[in-house]
Amino acid sequence: MRPGSSQFDAVVVGSGPNGLAAGITLARAGHAVVILEGNAEIGGGVRSAALTLPGYVHDVCSAIHPLAVASPFFRTLPLAQHGVRWLESPAPLAHPLDDGTAVMLERSVAATAGPLAGDGPAYRRLLEPLVAAWEPLADELLAPLHFPRHPGTLARFAWAGIRSGQGLAAGRFAGERARALFAGLAGHSVLPLESPGSAAFGLVLALFGHAVGWPLPEGGAQRLSDGLAAYFRSLGGEVRTGTPVSSLRDLPAAKVVLLDLTPRQLNALAGGEKNPRRGRLNKFRYGPGVFKVDWALAGPIPWRAPECRRAATVHLGGTLEEIAAAEGAVAQGLLPARPFVLLAQPSLFDRTRAPAGKETAWAYCHVPNGASESQLAAIEGQIERFAPGFRDLILARHTASPAQLEAYNPNYIGGDISGGANDLGQLFTRPLAQRVPYASGLDSVYLCSASTPPGGGVHGMCGYHAAQAALRRELKRG
Secondary structure (H helix, E strand, O other), X not given: OOOOOOOOOEEEEOOOHHHHHHHHHHHHOOOOEEEEOOOOOOOOOOOEXXXXXXXXXXXXXXXXOHHHHHOOOHHHOOHHHHOOXXXXXXXXXXXXXXXXXXXXXXOOHHHHHHHHHHHHHHHHHHHHHHHHOHHHHHHHHOOOOOOOOOHHHHHHHHHHHOOEHHHHHHHHXXXXXXXXXXXHHHHHHOOOOOOEOHHHHHHHHHHHHHHOOOOEEOOOOHHHHHHHHHHHHHOOOEEEOOOOOOOHHHOOOOOEEEEOOOHHHHHHHHOOOOOOOHHHHHOOOOOOEEEEEEEEEOOOOOOOOHHHHHEEEEEEOOOHHHHHHHHHHHHOOOOOOOOOXXXXXXXXXXXXXXXXXXXXXXXXXXXXXXXXXXXXXXXXXXXXXXXXXHHHHEEEEEEEOHHHHHHHOXXXXXXXXXXXXXXXXXXXXXXXXXXXXXXXXXXXXXXXXXXXXXXXXXXXXXXXHHHHHHHHHOOOOO
16 A cells, blocks of 8 residues: 555556546556456446346446446547447437326437427427537536536536426426426436435436437447456556455555545555544445346337337336435335336347347336345336336346345445435535545545545546546656
C-alpha cells in the first residue's frame, strides 16, 4: 500500500467498469498499473455466463448500456478495435399497459411524442432541449460537484430533475400513457417516486435513449469488460484474476492504490489502520437490493402488445400510481405484491445469445436491502400479466437473491447494485462531503467505485475521476 520498490506506480483493486477505467486513465498517463481481481473473470457487474442451459449466454448483472455509449470517457476509447460491437433494438424501451397496448420510447423525440396524443407537445418541450445538448449534459452530470462549464444547459435540466418522478410525471402530463412511461424511467432511481431528485434519473435515461439509444454489446456484457481490459493491456497494464485482497497491507508496493470497492469494504481491508474518516464511512447508507431471474426460453415472449418485440428493454409496472406504490413499499421495507419489473430480452436482437429458435431473457425487481424472500412468483406474475403463456416457454431459470448477488459481487451490499442509496442527501456527496470525494482518508488510497460521484451505472466515470484525482495529487503524468 505504501510507496516502495515495485514495478507498479498504481494498484487498482477490482475490475468492474470503474476499476478498468481507473487503470486505463493511469496507464494512458504513462504509469505502470496492475489491476487485481478476486474472481476468475474480470468485469464486476459487467459479466456474462451460462447460467441455465448450454448455448445460452446470460448477462449476470447489467445488460443494457446507454450510459456506456454516452460516457464522456468511454467515448474516447477505441473499443471497436478490441472486440466491442454495439447492437440496438429498433426502440429503446417498451412499457405495456393492461389494455393490450404499449407506450414506446422511440429513438426520436417526435416519434415518442406523437402517440402520446395531448401530452405529445409537453413531452417535446421537456426532452427536445435536453437531447439537443446531450453531450454537454453528459459532461456535467457524469462528474463530481464542480463549477459548471455549461450553466444554462445544466440549469434547464436541474429545474425539472430536482423534482420527484411522480411530481414531474403528474405535473407535466395529463394522460396515463405519458405518466406511465416516465414513471418507469424514474423507477431506475431505486427511490420512492415521491423523492426529490428521482425525476433526474428518468430524464437522463430518456434523453440518452433519444441521443444514443439503449444498446447492448454483441455476444454479451462480458464483451465490454473484455474490450476495456484488452485496451488496458495494450497500454502496458497488467490484470491479475483470481487474486482476492483481504488487507491493504498485502498489496504490491505502489505510489497509489485505487479501490473499486464500497466504503464498508474499504474499512474491512484497512483493518486496524488508523483512518480519521472511518466513522463517517461506516455511516454510508446502502439502498434497496434486487431479486433477479434469468430464463432460457423455447421462443420469444408472447407479449399481448406486439410492439414490445421492438424493444430490448421492457418495463412492467402498469400505471404511474402502481409503480409509485411498488417502489414506495420497498422503501418502507416491504415486498410489493406487484413489483415494478425491469426486463431485458437481448437475444431478439443478438442471435449469439441463444440457440436457433430459442431466446434468453432476464428481469429483476427492487426489494428491501438484504431481503431473503423469493420474488420469482411475483416477477413471473407481472410478465404473465402482459404476456400470457410466458411460463409455458420456460426451459430453465436461474434466480439470484440479494445475498447471492453480494456473494457474486461483494460490491452489491445487501443486493444494492447502485453502490449506495441515491437520495439527495447522499448522491452528490458520496461517500463523504469533502473537497476530493475519492480520497479515502488513508494516505495514497482512493475509492473509485459507484460509491463515489457520479454514482451507479456502467459509464466508468467514477474510475476516471478518481484516477484524475490521483494524478493531480500523487503522480506526475508520464
